[in-house]
Amino acid sequence: MSxxxxxxxxxxxxxxxxxxxxxxxxxxxxxxxxxxxFLPNSEGxxxxxxxxxxxxIAKDLPYDFWVTLVxxxxxxxxxxxxxxxxxxxxxxxxxxxNGWSKWIRQWTGEENRHGDMLNKYLYLSGRVxxxxxxMTTQHLINDGFDIGTGSDPYKNFVYTSFQELATYVSHNRVxxxxxxxxxxxxxKMCKMIAGDEMRHHHAYSEFVTRIFQVDPSEMMLxxxxxxxxxxxxxxxxxxxSGQKISTAFEQFSDSAQRIxxxxxxxxxxxxxxxxxxxxxxxITGLTDEAEKARDYLMKLPGRMARISDRIVIPQESHIFKxxxxxxx
Numbered sequence: 001m002s003x004x005x006x007x008x009x010x011x012x013x014x015x016x017x018x019x020x021x022x023x024x025x026x027x028x029x030x031x032x033x034x035x036x037x038f039l040p041n042s043e044g045x046x047x048x049x050x051x052x053x054x055x056x057i058a059k060d061l062p063y064d065f066w067v068t069l070v071x072x073x074x075x076x077x078x079x080x081x082x083x084x085x086x087x088x089x090x091x092x093x094x095x096x097x098n099g100w101s102k103w104i105r106q107w108t109g110e111e112n113r114h115g116d117m118l119n120k121y122l123y124l125s126g127r128v129x130x131x132x133x134x135m136t137t138q139h140l141i142n143d144g145f146d147i148g149t150g151s152d153p154y155k156n157f158v159y160t161s162f163q164e165l166a167t168y169v170s171h172n173r174v175x176x177x178x179x180x181x182x183x184x185x186x187x188k189m190c191k192m193i194a195g196d197e198m199r200h201h202h203a204y205s206e207f208v209t210r211i212f213q214v215d216p217s218e219m220m221l222x223x224x225x226x227x228x229x230x231x232x233x234x235x236x237x238x239x240x241s242g243q244k245i246s247t248a249f250e251q252f253s254d255s256a257q258r259i260x261x262x263x264x265x266x267x268x269x270x271x272x273x274x275x276x277x278x279x280x281x282x283i284t285g286l287t288d289e290a291e292k293a294r295d296y297l298m299k300l301p302g303r304m305a306r307i308s309d310r311i312v313i314p315q316e317s318h319i320f321k322x323x324x325x326x327x328x
Contacts, residue, residue: 011091018099
């Protein structure tokens with residue numbers, strides 16, 4: 001049997017439990033929070049006072065913070081790209097409306113609230129150039145992405161396990177910083193988003209755990225493949241208006257690293273957490289090739305940590321069209 005057919009068989013095997021995954025890791029629409037729960041109430045008599053207060057508090061947030069928040073928002077709003085990519089994964093057949101497509105749609109429904117809430121906050125804050133942000137978001141959706149997984153479910157689930165945890169770290173740190181600067185409402189918003197991301201991380205990492213139980217060698221090789229080529233962020237094709245795909249993501253990443261929202265050390269830490277979570281050192285029944293992959297994975301965090309120690313982040317902020325210093 002070909003590798004592709006084995007993966008399809010494993011996905012069909014796991015699909016029998018999709019309803020339990022949905023029940024355990026996702027929240028019904030009527031019970032989960034919505035953006036309007038945390039934003040000024042446009043139906044209320046105090047709406048303008050609430051907006052004025054939001055704008056006043058927002059004045060104290062520094063430049064790199066705004067760049068990071070905008071970059072996080074744009075990343076969340078490029079959701080159509082992520083959904084269409086996952087719908088093309090082997091074993092996820094939206095035409096037949098199988099269990100996996102149900103999972104992807106409901107996961108997308110939860111994720112969609114994140115960009116919606118952050119976008120409204122940015123708009124009300126009056127501190128950013130919304131037209132530039134909107135153009136960057138449209139460019140990012142137009143340009144798509146290539147995360148190096150193809151339609152392989154094993155590689156995609158490694159990617160989503162890693163990425164959801166990375167997004168948790170970023171939103172959680174932004175929440176902590178917003179609180180430090182006195183923006184308790186923004187802090188609460190980002191904390192709620194971070195909670196969703198952690199829940200989704202637990203789901204995708206559970207899918208990998210189940211695959212390790214039935215196809216350990218191929219899952220190990222897929223994990224090694226993704227770590228070797230490095231996890232690229234969903235917004236790695238980020239660009240501003242009038243630009244080609246260039247260095248905008250690096251410049252955004254520098255801002256995030258400068259203020260400690262998401263750093264190279266966080267990348268290594270997430271890698272180690274996944275190695276521990278999947279108990280890579282305890283997996284048995286591996287082929288010789290998979291054993292070598294395991295050895296590579298076990299040594300990788302230490303090697304990457306040494307490289308991370310040598311990374312130098314530019315101290316001067318790149319000036320983005322999204323955030324004009326004169327507005328702050």
